[in-house]
Amino acid sequence: MAFQHNLKLGESINNNQLTSIFLCSPQGGMRRSHKTNTLVIVSDHTNLLYEDRWEGKVFHYTGMGQNGDQDINYMQNRTLAESRTNGVEIHLFEVFRESEYIYMGEVSLSAAPYEEQQLDKGDKLRKVVVFPVTLKSAKNPIAVPEKLVQEKNALKEKNAAKLTNEQVLNRALNASRKAATRKTVAKTFDRDPNVMEYAKRWASGICQLCEKSAPYFNKKNKPHLHTHHIKWLSKGGEDTIENTVALCPNCHDKMHILDLQEDVHKLKQKVKNHNFKLLMEV
Incomplete structure (x- = not known):
């Protein structure tokens, strides 16, 4: 049965609300909740480290790990990589202002995860895992102000x-x-x-x-x-x-x-x- 969160596409909430709705951790870009069987992925555009981006209808989301090469089997990277078969719902939020989380919708993997090079927290080039996802309930990403x-x-x-x-x-x-x-x-x-x-x-x-x-x-x-x-x-x-x-x-x-x-x-x-x-x- 799908998790009932009652959020509308494009709705803005704060971090406390996100945590209480999904019963997940208040920190991190990938927040797994066993209680709601969900994985919240947060793309924080005020953070200069990750290069998440929309390319048309596909959102390319960078996995977990701030230093060194990322591992697809590391913590929630694995959860997202196996989301087609593990039954976990994936919900995407984007952040443009501090403490303002915009609900983009439930997403699913649209293709296999792939590797690309990005800089880590220490400005050293490393391999990261990128997850291409698309929205499940909308044909196109919602327009943001x-x-x-x-x-x-x-x-x-x-x-x-x-x-x-x-x-x-x-x-x-x-x-x-x-x-x-x-x-x-x-x-x-x-x-x-x-x-x-x-x-x-x-x-x-x-x-x-x-x-x-x-x-x-x-x-x-x-x-x-x-x-x-x-x-x-x-x-x-x-x-x-x-x-x-x-x-x-x-x-x-x-x-x-x-x-x-x-x-x-x-x-x-x-x-x-x-x-x-x-x-x-x-």
Whole structure:
């Protein structure tokens, strides 16, 4: 018999409510409850460690383990991996603000778990187990308020700006190549903040198209430049440092209105000639 939680898709609850409803632990990203025969998986987007993402209708959820290679047989990784046969219900929540858990719905594995590389808590590259899941009661992921996605992206950008050049380079080089997408009021792309931060530091305050200094400094006394994907994400471009440059607002506007081939070629040449293993102190 299915567990009766009485939550509606898109409903927001706090951690205490989640714990009391599912009778699970108040901590962790994967919370097993034997009393309700459920596994709550929490994708906390305020946590910079895991790279969970929607790709269309499939949510790619990173397994347990913060340091070193992950093991598919480790604790709740195994529960989720065997969820097609063990009878455990899987319920997905996403977090965009601290202590605000949005119920996305019951999910099930849509394909076999696979391995990919991500950075661990110590910024060391490791293998992680990724579980592709889809919603059981809805054809598409529910739309979340665009403001929440913007707040999450702003938080990640703020945290990326605090990193050392070495950390930014390491995280940008190992960022997921495909931009995550999700449904809001309008379709938005979850851009990797480390890729954006790298492009700005590489530019060192100079627009990479017109080659003039940024028009002004922002409130944090940093040159105001926009990051731009040479091949737009909406056209299949990758969210990588090889496809991202920093432009003054005027040139950024020009690229989105005209996207002239000579400008595209110039930016591609800059990327081609750049040594991405180096990032000078700024």
